Amino acid sequence: MLDKTKIGHQFQPFTIEVEKGRLKFFAKAIGETNPIYFDEQAAIKAGHKSILAPPTFAFTIDLDGPELLPVLKLLDMDIGKVLHGAQEFEYMANIYAGDNITVAVSIKDMFDKKGGALEFVVLETRFCNQDDALVATALNTLVYRN
Amino acid sequence: MLNSTTNTLQNINEDISVGTKLPALVLPPITRTTLALFAGASGDHNPIHIDSDFAKQFGMEDVFAHGMLSMAYLGRMLTNWLPQSNLKKFATKFTAITQLHDVLTCSGEVIELFTDNNESLAKVLIKVENQNGVSTLVGEATVVISS
Structure with a gap:
C-alpha cells in the first residue's frame, strides 16, 4: 500500500519559462489549426500579448519540473503501473509565451478501491505567473494498479 | 472578476441554451507518430506510451494514447467554439x-x-468517444457566455 502519511506533502516549487517553440510543437502535436496557438503575429492581432498556451498546457508546465512526477519517487511507485484517472483545471487568467510560471504541487488526497487493488493519489497544483498572479489550479488523480 | 483575461473576454450573443450542441471535432486515427510527437511536445515521457516492449512488460497489449492527448483534443473543440x-x-x-x-x-x-x-x-457536458461508441473521456466545462 502507498504511504498515506504523505497526504499534505508539498513538493519543492519550481519555475518554468513558457517558450514559443514549445507551444508551436505542442500545437503541432495536437493538430491545432487556430494560429493564435502557434503564430505570434496572429495572436497579437487577436488581442493577445503573445502565443497563447492552450487549456491543457498547464499540465505540461507541471511535467517540466526538475523531475518527472516526483510523487513516483516519494511514494515508491512504478511508472508502468500508473494510469491517469482524472484531470481538472480552473482558470483565472491566460498563460502566454514568455511567462515565467511557478508551479507548486501538493498531495491533496490518497485512497484505495477494490481492497487495495487500485490506489488513487490526488495531486493539487497551483500555477502563478511572474506577477504573482494565480493563473490556474489543477487536480490530477493518478491511479495505481497493484 | 477583473483580471488580465478581461480584455479578450467576449460576450457571446449567439443563442446558447440548454441542449445547444458544440460543433464536434473528429480526429485522424491515432498512430505511433501521434504518440511520439505528443510525448515530446507534452513532456510526458512515460515509456508506456511510446515503447511497445515496456508496455507489454506491464501487461498492456501495446502502447496506448496519453489521456492528456484526448483532453487536449477536447480543449481544441472548446476553443473552436x-x-x-x-x-x-x-x-x-x-x-x-x-x-x-x-x-x-x-x-x-x-x-x-x-x-x-x-x-x-454555461455548463457543458463534454466527451470523447472512439469508433465503437465507447466513451474514453467524460467531463464538464464551465464557460462564460456574457458578463
Whole structure:
C-alpha cells in the first residue's frame, strides 16, 4: 500500500519559462489549426500579448519540473503501473509565451478501491505567473494498479 | 472578476441554451507518430506510451494514447467554439484507454445555464468517444457566455 502519511506533502516549487517553440510543437502535436496557438503575429492581432498556451498546457508546465512526477519517487511507485484517472483545471487568467510560471504541487488526497487493488493519489497544483498572479489550479488523480 | 483575461473576454450573443450542441471535432486515427510527437511536445515521457516492449512488460497489449492527448483534443473543440478566455473550468475523467488506430470524436452539449458574480455561465457536458461508441473521456466545462 502507498504511504498515506504523505497526504499534505508539498513538493519543492519550481519555475518554468513558457517558450514559443514549445507551444508551436505542442500545437503541432495536437493538430491545432487556430494560429493564435502557434503564430505570434496572429495572436497579437487577436488581442493577445503573445502565443497563447492552450487549456491543457498547464499540465505540461507541471511535467517540466526538475523531475518527472516526483510523487513516483516519494511514494515508491512504478511508472508502468500508473494510469491517469482524472484531470481538472480552473482558470483565472491566460498563460502566454514568455511567462515565467511557478508551479507548486501538493498531495491533496490518497485512497484505495477494490481492497487495495487500485490506489488513487490526488495531486493539487497551483500555477502563478511572474506577477504573482494565480493563473490556474489543477487536480490530477493518478491511479495505481497493484 | 477583473483580471488580465478581461480584455479578450467576449460576450457571446449567439443563442446558447440548454441542449445547444458544440460543433464536434473528429480526429485522424491515432498512430505511433501521434504518440511520439505528443510525448515530446507534452513532456510526458512515460515509456508506456511510446515503447511497445515496456508496455507489454506491464501487461498492456501495446502502447496506448496519453489521456492528456484526448483532453487536449477536447480543449481544441472548446476553443473552436468560444475564445479560451471564456473557459473557467475544464474537468474530465479518463474512462477507457485509447488504443492505436482508434478514431476519436469530441462532442459537447450545454446542460445548464446559471449566473455567478454577475456573469452568465454555461455548463457543458463534454466527451470523447472512439469508433465503437465507447466513451474514453467524460467531463464538464464551465464557460462564460456574457458578463
